[in-house]
Amino acid sequence: MEKNKNSQLRSLVIGLFFILLFMVIIGRLLWIQTVDASDLRRKAEANWRISKVLEPRRGTIMDRNGNVLVQSMPAYVIAADVSLVKDPHAYAKKLSPLLGIPEDKLVAKLSKKKGQVELRDGNNYKVSPQTRDQIMKLGLDGIYSYPATMRVYMEGPLAAHVLGFVNMDNQATGGVEQRYDSLLRGQPGTWSFQKDANGWKLSGGVEKFQPPRDGKNLILTIDNRLQYEVERILEQAMRRYQAKAATAVVANPDTGEILAMANRPTFDPSRYAKTWKPGINTTNLAVSSQFEPGSTFKIVTLAAAIEEGLFHPDDTFSSGAIRVKDREIHDWNETGWGEISFRQGVYLSSNVAFVMLGQALGADRLETYIDKFGFGRITAQKGRKTGIDLPAEERGYFYGRSLYPSELAATAFGQGISVTPIQQVAAVSAIANGGKWVQPHVVRAIQDPGRHGKMQMIRPRSRKVISDRTAAEVRQLLRGVVMYGTGKEADLPGYDIAGKTGTAQKPSPRGGYIPGEYHVSFIGFAPADHPKVVVYVAIDAPTVSGGATGGTVAAPVAKELFQKAFQVLHILPRTSTKTAP
Known part of the structure; x- marks a missing residue:
């Protein structure tokens, strides 16, 4: 009897165990089919599905x-x-x-x-x-x-x-x-599909x-025919003068479009792995190099003086040297040209003339015009970018405070500050186009191939900085620089080229300047009365017997650049002779 009771108890326990186990299984199945169903389905589909990224x-x-x-x-x-x-x-x-x-x-x-x-x-x-x-x-x-x-x-x-x-x-x-x-x-796009156990698409x-x-297309402002000629001429100049570096820019002054921009040394994008050398040829000098502009900066001082009614071309002064506080500033030829007019002072690039114009303007007004022409506030440590649509644009370096008398004098003829080539191109374009600063740019339009080639034209920023009258007078004076002054080597028969040379000493890392080493440049435009093109060229540390200047080195290169620009852009020569005042 006792044995039967024990047997019945064991059967009951076993039965209860199996009932409980069955209930657990049923509960788990219900949980999977309800609560976990969507999550498990996603995991299963992930195993059944292949996804691929489609590159644009x-x-x-x-x-x-x-x-x-x-x-x-x-x-x-x-x-x-x-x-x-x-x-x-x-x-x-x-x-x-x-x-x-x-x-x-x-x-x-x-x-x-x-x-x-x-x-x-x-x-x-x-x-x-x-x-x-x-x-x-x-x-x-x-x-x-x-x-x-x-x-x-x-x-x-x-x-x-x-x-x-x-x-x-x-x-x-x-x-x-x-x-x-x-x-x-x-x-990128995506493509996904379901597969079978063997990986084949169902x-x-x-x-x-x-x-x-697909990505959008870019239409540049660059003219590849002119770009080729600019690169060729710059390469020849590098070899001829055994220079360390060089840059050149050709621009449309009315639109701010960069028609050509070249640098030396350079690299080959199609072989970048072998030709791209950081620290040697990777810098776009036209937008990233910063150096003392020298006499090309005198154009800003001249425009400011004319706009303020302070430039009297026929007044005379004694050239050669001028004392500013405890510093004596000399003309570039050390001795000057005796008693000359301010017009002649512009033609001959007299430092003394421009120191006097800077003093007449005073620090506040000169600072204002430097800012108007796009260089930024000279009282700040750094200048202002033009906003050109290229990476790594620099700003230039200034004094970071109000100018002392000697600093005002030096700034008036382009010494003691640093600017970039593209800042100068934009500033001189304002002289060429009648007084309007226009933002330089290298992309003309953006084309969307997915919308039947719809074009979005680039509209650059612009602002008026000087009057049409002032711009016209500066243009005529710069024409005289090329006809009678330091820019003669840039003159080209049949065309009225106007411009300014620059010869700037190179600062030494140890202070002062490097003896006998210069950064020479030329910036100008043509035709002088209605400019169609601005040309800038700068050559770093050229080697020339007797010394390098902007007039002897950069101006002849600029002449070649102008000549090719006229041919490519179909700018015809004039039929009558014109002279500067």
């Missing part, structure tokens, strides 16, 4: 005439499944000439024990479809390719600092490639497709 096509860059300068082209990455590579040395010998990668580097990659490796040497790893086909025809086990895109710079080093480049990892560096990267790169599976949005 990067925008094309063209010159102002529609000539393609940069575009993205189909390319391939060559890779290897090293477990299938039988003889790394034999493979490397065949692949090296096609990939442009040294054999020893290929052997090292192909000798790995397992895994997949891209056959690359630094940033050099994408090949053209033609090269890819040649590699595949070798029939090397384990060698395969997959598609990519590569940036192609159609004209090699032409306009390198304006364009910049995109490296093999799709990173934009320098130029408009960097400045407009967000527009050029576009937006014909009835849910498919999602979001096409990529």
Whole structure:
């Protein structure tokens, strides 16, 4: 009897256990089918679904005439499944000439024990479809390719600092490639579909497709024909004068469009891995270099004095030297030209004349006009950027306080301060176009290929800085500089070229100036009565027997630049002879 009771108790316990277990299972199933259902379904679908990122096509860059300068082209990455590579040395010998990668580097990659490796040497790893086909025809086990895109710079080093480049990892560096990267790169798309256990796409599976949005195209203000000529002339000047560096800019003064911008030393965007040398040739000198402008800055002082009614061209003064407090300032030739008129002082670039004009203006008024012409407040430590649409623009350096009498005198003829070439181009363009400062720019329009090529034209900022009358008088005086003064070497028969030379001593890191080393420049425009083009050229530390000046070195180079600009832009010579006042 006792035995039957124990047996019944065990059966009851076991039964209760199984009932409880069954209830737990039922409860878990209910939980999965209700609470966890959506989450589990998402996880399952993730295992059934394949998603791919669809890369957009990067925008094309063209010159102002529609000539393609940069575009993205189909390319391939060559890779290897090293477990299938039988003889790394034999493979490397065949692949090296096609990939442009040294054999020893290929052997090292192909000798790995397992895994997949891209056959690359630094940033050099994408090949053209033609090269890819040649590699595949070798029939090397384990060698395969997959598609990519590569940036192609159609004209090699032409306009390198304006364009910049995109490296093999799709990173934009320098130029408009960097400045407009967000527009050029576009937006990636996606493609996802359901697969079976073997990874094949299910014909009835849910498919999602979001096409990529290709990048926008840029139409530059650059004229590639003129750019080529500017680069050629600048290269010749570098060799002729054995200079350290040089920069040149050609601009439309009415619109602020940069028609050409070149620097030396330079690099080749299509071979950036081998030619891009930080600290040597990577700086766009036209927007990033800062140096004492010298006499080209006298144009600002002259315009300010005329606008304020303080310039009397026929009044005379004693040239040669002038004392300002405890400092004696000399004319550039040390002795001067005796008693001359202020008009002659402009033609001959007399420092004494401009010190006197600066004193007549006073610090407050001169500071105001320097600011109006786009350089910024001289009482600040740094100047003001023009806002040109290129990266790494510098501001220039000023005194950072109100000017002492000796500093006012030095500033009036372009000494003791630092500015950039593009600041000077914008300021002198205001003289050329009738008194309006216009923001310089290198992109003329943005084109959206996804909207039937719709164009968005660039509208630069502008403001009036001096009167038409003042601008016209300055233009005529600068015409006289080229006809009778320091800019004679820039004159070109049949054209009324106006401008100003600059010869600035180079500051020494130890203080003072480097003996015998100069930064020479010329900035001007033509035709003088109705300018169509502004030309700026600066050459760093040229080597010339007897000493280098803006008149002997930069002016002749500017003459060549003007001549080519007239030819390319179809600016015809005048038919009558004109003279300066």
